Amino acid sequence: MSITAAAVKKAAAVLLPKKKVRKAIGFAAAFLITLALLPVMLLLAMGHQLTKAEDEYGNIDFSQFMQSLSPEQKERFSQMEEDGKAIEKEMEKLGIKDMIVKAQIIYLTYFDDVHKDEDFFAEYCSLFKENDNEKLIENLGSKYNLSIDYSEFMRSYSVIVNVSINPYLFVNFDLKNNIDLSVWAENAYKTQWGCVPHTDGSLLTDEKYKALKEKYPQDITADCGKWLSRRTVDNYNLLRSYLWYDHESGTISEDNYPISDMTVQELFDSADVKGNIETLPQTKGIAVLKENTIGIYVGNGNAIYAKSAEDGIVKENISAGGWTSWFEIPWIQYGDEKSFGNEIKFEEYDAKKKNNLGLVQWAIQAHENGWGYVYGTYGNVLTESLLQDRAAVFGSEVTSYMDFIRSNWLGKRTADCIGLIKGYGWYDSKSGEIKVGSNGMADVGANGMFAAAEVKGTIDTIPEVPGLAVWSDGHIGIYIGNGEVIEAMNTLRGVTRTKLAGREWTHWLQIPYISYVEEKE
Structure with missing residues (x-):
């Protein structure tokens, strides 16, 4: 298949200028692998399909290919990837995920020489609220003083969308x-x-x-x-x-x-x-x-x-x-x-500092998004491989419920009681990843969390502070205020919202690995 997209020319020129690299692994195949590394996920799908179709180039050693790039090319590559992620984040904020790939393709193709200030990506992405492609190209050209040929862009874009599957849909x-x-x-x-x-x-x-x-x-x-x-x-x-x-x-x-x-x-x-x-x-x-x-x-x-x-x-x-x-x-x-969404979206009080108010919002979004419960998990999407891993580590705590878990929680985010708290502590808002042991949050159980707490008391003395933890032997939940608790209850119930009164809680505590702040006025 012949691909003449401007994006192809741009990426090839930036990342594959060395003739010996193209000759060694095949220009088309090398280029498709290059595309797969870009943040343009639509092109990733295209790359897989075309690489499979063009298998006369044989298997490509990706690590060898990356080593062939110069330091300048690697730096450029990293910048392209970082910019692509910035676009993805801004488009998600605007609620126009279906336009992410289009925005990334146009940016990577035409915006090399455009000055980018602090507000660039927010302003750039806001233009993609325009659904008419011709008006969109006109608006982009006018705002950034660019000459973008509409017909050329549509030919390039059509090649991509007609053979690819947009994951953001x-x-x-x-x-x-x-x-x-x-x-x-x-x-x-x-x-x-x-x-x-x-x-x-x-x-x-x-x-x-x-x-x-x-x-x-x-x-x-x-x-x-x-x-x-x-x-x-x-x-x-x-x-x-x-x-x-x-x-x-x-x-x-x-x-x-x-x-x-x-x-x-x-x-x-x-x-x-x-x-x-x-x-x-x-x-x-x-x-x-x-x-x-x-x-x-x-x-x-x-x-x-x-x-x-x-x-x-x-x-x-x-x-x-x-x-x-x-x-x-x-x-x-x-x-x-809503039953199937697994994105983490919440108003974090302070992305740089884990605190009680951020924890409350974290717990609320987990409940609203229908998170499930699997022992030993802490907020990641439950895949079959993760389920098998947890079953191997925790035995009957997981294996006793395998059929139920597969029918109800597979493909959704899951956490156990302490995992709901640790997931917030380990969550990186920039990457969207949950990194074990990060941000000063210790990898402890419910009882270990209670033992480490310096500020705690019996449940009858609990102050009205959202983001406190409530505890009973072997179990822990998050007090969200107004007499309510969100907890990862058990395998059959998942993450639930309950009343503080009438439950088995015996103590409250300030979680020792986060700070406690007051509400913004």
Whole structure:
């Protein structure tokens, strides 16, 4: 595939000027690996797919590639990555995550020589509230005195969005859910995926197209060829491609998410929740059927499905006719967006100093976002590998509840009682990471926390200070004021909000690893 994007030229010029490097590992492959390192996560997905397709370049030793860069190139690389993260942070504040990749691409391509003061990224990102691409480019050019050719940009941008999957569109990649399935279908429709039999959502390369024609000569018609260099699926695989997609590797493979090999009708028969089309609920991500054709309901009366090699992915109103029934897909979880979100968002009182008021806000967001409970965890997203690790370390405290945990907490953030507190202490607001042992917060249990406290007392003497901890032997919670406590209660309950009175608390304490401050006036 030929990529002529301005972003490609820019990154190649900056990071791969050495002919011997390009010759050693293959220019195209080296460049794609370079893109994968940039903060442009959309390009990361593209890089994985194209690297896989262009495997004649062989395996690339990434560490060797990085060592080949000069100190100046490495410094430039680090600055690009840092700037990309700054853009991501500002766009999230503005609530326009779906525009992050566009903002990063434009910045990395055109803004080398633009002066950047303290307010640059906030002002730059605010311009992306404009949804009209032509007006956006015009506004950027005017504000920063840049000459950005709209047609050139759109050609470059189209290449990227048509072969890539924007991770910022999704609420939770670690948990297969109906909200993200709906987004997956919308993205396939908007970025004009094709419909080609026996394809799974990966890029349709010349080699793959040739192989399909040889293997399925009756199915691969002349219309299929027009989808070359785009992502393609067949009808059933629009659903299954979402299940098979792994965001970390950027690959779509049956090995990523094994599912039973049943027909569409067998899948419908296996569903516990279903009905005729007249009773269709307004639940995004529900499957709809007409004969052997399956579609994804995306709301507002519309379904998206892979129709034919001629039409590709289409959006059709249910009222257009033909749809007979609906069902909840057994392979995914259903709920609203809030049920699956796992981002940490809260008003931190002072990012430089851990304190009681920040802890209160931390606890409130954990409760509001439905954090679960797994013994030995402290706020990270629960993956299968993390679950297995905690089971190996803590035994029956985890293994006794494995089925429940997988059904309810996998893909969500989890903490145990002390982990809810330690997670706040270890949280780095700049990186969004929870780093064990950081910020002076000791890695102790509930009883160790109580023993280390210098200021404490019996529960009947608790002062009205939000952010105190409340304690009983082996358990700890966070007093948030007004007679209420937030605690990671147990595996079955998760993070809950309870009344102080009537619980088993025996003592209160000031957490020794944070400061105590008064509310801002």
